Amino acid sequence: MAEKMEKGGAMVVENEHDDQSGKISSMRTAETLLRLLPMGLCVAALTVMLKNSQTNNDFGSISYSNLGAFKYLVHANGICAGYSLLSAVVTAVPRPSTMSRAWTFFFLDQLLTYVILGAGAVSTEVVYLAYKGDEAITWSAACGSFGGFCHKATASVSITFVVMLCYAALSLISSYRLFSRFDPPSSHSSSKGTEMTARLP
Template sequence: MLILGEEVSTLKVVDSSLRLIVIPLSIASLWLTLTNHQENEIYGRLEFSNLKGLKFLVSITAISGGYALIAFVSSWVKRLMNKAWIFFVCDQVVAYLMVACVGSLGEILYLAYNGNQKVTWSEACSSYGKFCGRLNLILVVHFIALICFFVLSLISAFRVFTRFDPPLSSKEVEVETT
């Protein structure tokens, strides 16, 4: 593929496309989370700020979306592309943070649907159905973004580790020492 007189690999196109996909997914996840609230006459108002796990999700989603934008722009700057290890480390960190967010959101959803009888928490989704429905949607959107970052972390790992020679086997070491 030729763009502006420069050959662009398929891997770079996939990388850039995934980073572009993450940006609207992050925006959608942020919007859904920040606007998720529901009133109940008996129990009061429930919104994202009532749950620390959702505050964590908002923070990490904003970081991942911002990083995806910065990484997309900087991946097309030739000098920065030579620093593949920076992308590798950042992609790994963001992917792991997003895994933590999915776990946190999964726990919130589990407790919202099932409660915890040992600590006398009842389920909340019968009273806050709209809120729980949007949490399910947020989980799906965030999970798709996580899959994108998982693939991005594989691509960046491939880019970093193909720059090095494979380690020597024990037979090759013996030959070199003699």
């Protein structure tokens, strides 16, 4: 009877271990896919912007390279695409989680989130001025003459903000993984500290 109970207990432990391994594998797969998603979006955003140019018979031609904000957006999306691919490969490989690895993911996810947010913000301002103009500095709206250029720029900026949301989610995941490794102070140590404080004159 005892032998049967021992075997049953071993089976329960083995099943729990298999369930935990399955959950970890599923989480790794989900994070890998979440890291690959921004790569595709970044490539789409920079491709749209790279092809963004228009010629008008009355006002000449305009290209994304004429505006620093759009060039920054292209570079930022290119960097984020490369990082997304690299981080997805690293995440997909099953390795034991270490503190240095957790800190690296946390730092880079935060950094790239702000980089892509900055690219989207400055490009949004340029697109707004292209549509609305600015009478205070006699900057007239350009989208009436370069409608196709403005539409492509708006599409690229919109995709960039979706990328930013993906990186915000990745930042939350890496933050949770890092800071959940720190255990809160135990009740034993806190009560010990209180007792020592009470004994002091």
